[in-house]
Amino acid sequence: MDYFLTEEQVMIRDLARQIAEEKIVPQREELDEKEEFPWDIMKVLAQSDMFGLFIPEEYGGLGKGCLELAIAVEELSRACLGVSTTYAANALGTYPLLLYGSEEQKKKYLPDIAAGKKLVAFGLTEANAGSDAAGIQTTAKLEGNEYVLNGTKQWITNGGEAEIYTIIAMTDKSKGARGASAFIVEKGTPGFSFGKKEKKMGIRASTTRELIFENCRIPKENIIGREGMGFIVAMKTLDNSRVGVGAQGVGVAQGAFDEAVKFARQRVQFGHPIISFQAIQHMLADMATQIEAARALVYSVARYIDSGAKDISKASAMAKLFATDMAMKVTVDAVQVMGGSGYMREYPVEKMMRDAKILQIYEGTNQIQRNVIGQALIKEAAKKK
């Protein structure tokens, strides 16, 4: 379908696709198998200006928005969700700076991020604070000109590989959610170390680690926004990034669908390619329709965010929810269309199915997305009265 992309958006899509096909597809199997972080692909993305896509021009970026980022993420996800997770998590970690960072902070960090010289990670989740973000136990105490951080962040994408970390920690536990603040912590700061690399079901090219803070002292000016703004920073960040997770869903589903169609045209049973059978056609038809519906929603929400809309929580939650539930279903169906071959590691679809599962879990499980949507519905209904 034609989404009336601008000339520049088409350019971004084509280049991301070229990177995916030429640099990612040949490596994805090995990256998954060896659970290797794709540094050389990060270098290619950096050289192609992909890291600067959504960063304003005055900081060395291209000044594009959510839609352009979604288009790039979708194309990368079509080839490998592990690689695209690394790329998208970088954007996730950057949003706090972009949305609430001071001029000095932006000047200091954004140019290196835009150039792909430094990767970023976002640290919110903890052992006792996943869906319930109010359970955060990591603390930041102001001592003179420094904040002292203590605590452990869990399952942090790009942990250990990134140079810059945006961290949510409690500055005042007594205030609950209003007592959280956001900070910038650089790799190499004394007292800041990493736990072991987690072994995952899918997205194995991406790195997931614990971030450990033991009396980690950071300059006072590393706070993002003001004390107590931590939750707003985190929520707004997730509102912006969720549509990107939706784009990941569209991408991985499209990738699996393409493989299924290719296979169905070649595989001959009962004397005919299996694509000629209605049983297969109907499955493919449903898959294609669901992908297109999800893409239409993701692109619309991205455009809505780019329009400067303020209240985006519900829309972005819908995009994430719909597109990632769809991705799970379509990747499972792709394996089914391909039968025994689909289950074998020789073909890429079993990896896509394993990878897709994370999309329903991270950046807010799809149950939490439904909560977000539900709460918005209540609010809207209350307003009408």
Place this chain on the structure above:
Amino acid sequence: MPIVVDKEKCTGCESCLEVCPYDAIDIKDDKAVINEYCQMCMACLPVCPEGAIKEIQEAAEEPTNLEDYEGVWVFAEQRDGTVASVAYELLGAGRRLADELKTELSAVLFGASEQEANELIRWGADKVYLCEDPTLKHFNDEPYAGLLSSLINTYKPEIVLAGATPIGRSFIPRVAAKLRTGLTADCTSLNIDSETRNLLQVRPAFGGNIMATILCPNRRPQIATVRPRVMKRNEYDSNRTGEIINVKAEDLASRTKIIETVKEVSEVSVNLQEADVIVSGGRGLGGPKGFEMLKELAGLLEGAVGASRAAVDEGWIPYSHQVGQTGKTVCPKIYIACGISGAVQHLVGMQSSDIIVAINKNPEAPIFNVATYGIVGDVYEVVPMLIKKIKELKGK
């Protein structure tokens, strides 16, 4: 001699568009127009049903005094003082051309000894221009180009042949440019047009998809390079005598300097070029796994494994295995082509093999045109059966 379209006769039928290998014909206002892509290959002339495409005999440049030039030369390259075998192959071709022109065959040898010069005579040269200067022992473009062009200016041969090796391909173009004459690279056959005494130089063209005959009618000398293992040597005659002319180098100054020479021989390439049997695979193998099967077959036949450019470009096997115009030229006793369609650029690298076996699904594949034995069939059916049967035979 530009190609033009007679607008009166042209009906705009577009027959010429398809045959033009250069996209050099456009249709404007329903008439064919030749654009600047045109290379004057004349492929369009015979296909025009109206005879509307013509070659205009424009007053060509005045030929240089062609009759001042006589004799066939071979530039004999040496490495570490030993003449490279391509030089002997060129003497084989050069001898035939010289005999046809009823003229002399001379070799030019730089940086080697008289002993090597005598070898060139025994392989067919009448004369050898020898410069023993030790500065020429190692190849360097500027002194080589300077000396060879000054010898050509002095002695005026009509034809100069050189090996299409890293050495020949590097400095011979400089010689051609100094002399403002034509050079044809990688010729696969050389003949004389008896009427004009012109050298007919045949080489692959258009990415090696087709052959072209190239002429250099108005300037001399006519210079051509030929890849190793394309031409056949003459008989070696240990009693043959000839004249060695010692030449002195005048100016061997160079702005490039060789700091170090490092030997690094690819075992694969050597095996490929010396093997009696080569089992080669192409795009028809469908993936890198097919080469495992070919390796097994090659092992049973004590041969080496080759590949077409398509298979190498796909990344199924390293470049060192590539046979063809941009890979190695090979000449084994038996060449078995599996799933290779046989583009010209591949054929020129293997067609001088003694026996060629082609296995391909497509009966129209051009590889069958050069095959001694052809099998139309699936490589994945034929080759495994071949392996099984050879194993059974060997087991007995």
Place this chain on the structure above:
Amino acid sequence: MNIVVCIKQVPDAAEVKINPETGTLIREGVPSIINPYDMHAIEAAVQIKEKTSGKVTAITMGPPQAETALRDAISLGVDEAILLTDKAFAGSDTLATSYTLSKTIEKLSPDIIICGKQAIDGDTAQVGPEVAEFLNIPHVAYVRKIEDIGEKSIRVQRLMEEGYDVVESTLPVLLTVVKELNEPRLPSLKGKMAAKKAEIKKWTAADIGADEKDVGLKGSPTQVKNIFAPEPKKDRQMLEGTPEEQTDALIKKLMELKCL
């Protein structure tokens, strides 16, 4: 460093097909690309620029359509591009092409000129060294590594039949490069946007002060007499039957040849 890269637009070799009946080429729908070896030349030039600062100019000779190759070069980091286009250049062989390029390069006075080792359509590998000769500067062919670049000299590795030579040359110099030299980058978004806006200079024979008798057909000593498909071998024998019968027949032949 002021660097000039000579590039050529060629049909994508993988896509060219032959009409089996007429033996002629089918070029319809075949995409045009930058000659693959020239991609390595561009990468080398851009890398040198990044290290030493300076400017990279890409030049190509060809019809107006060749402008797309120059825009692609800009998206890869080239700063300026010149298209040599003139009816007078039509029918150029390697000598006339080299003359034309050299007249252009004279006007740019670069420190280094980089070309791909050959173009995949012609495969002659002649233009680089001939351009160097016309410019009266040294050249090094088949460069596989650039070891060092100084103010007035450069040290490179040149691929030879049995290994490589380390060669030092004065500047200016012309290099022809092989694939081993580097891994060409993909375009960048900023590069692509710059390429879209860039002004491609178009120079004619008059602009470069070329002598009309040395360019195009007049300046080309070689001519294509004819083109043809190779003749089929006359003594060919097809081995017919079931795969098993075919295999048996082949084994018999291999035994006759004492290969088994």
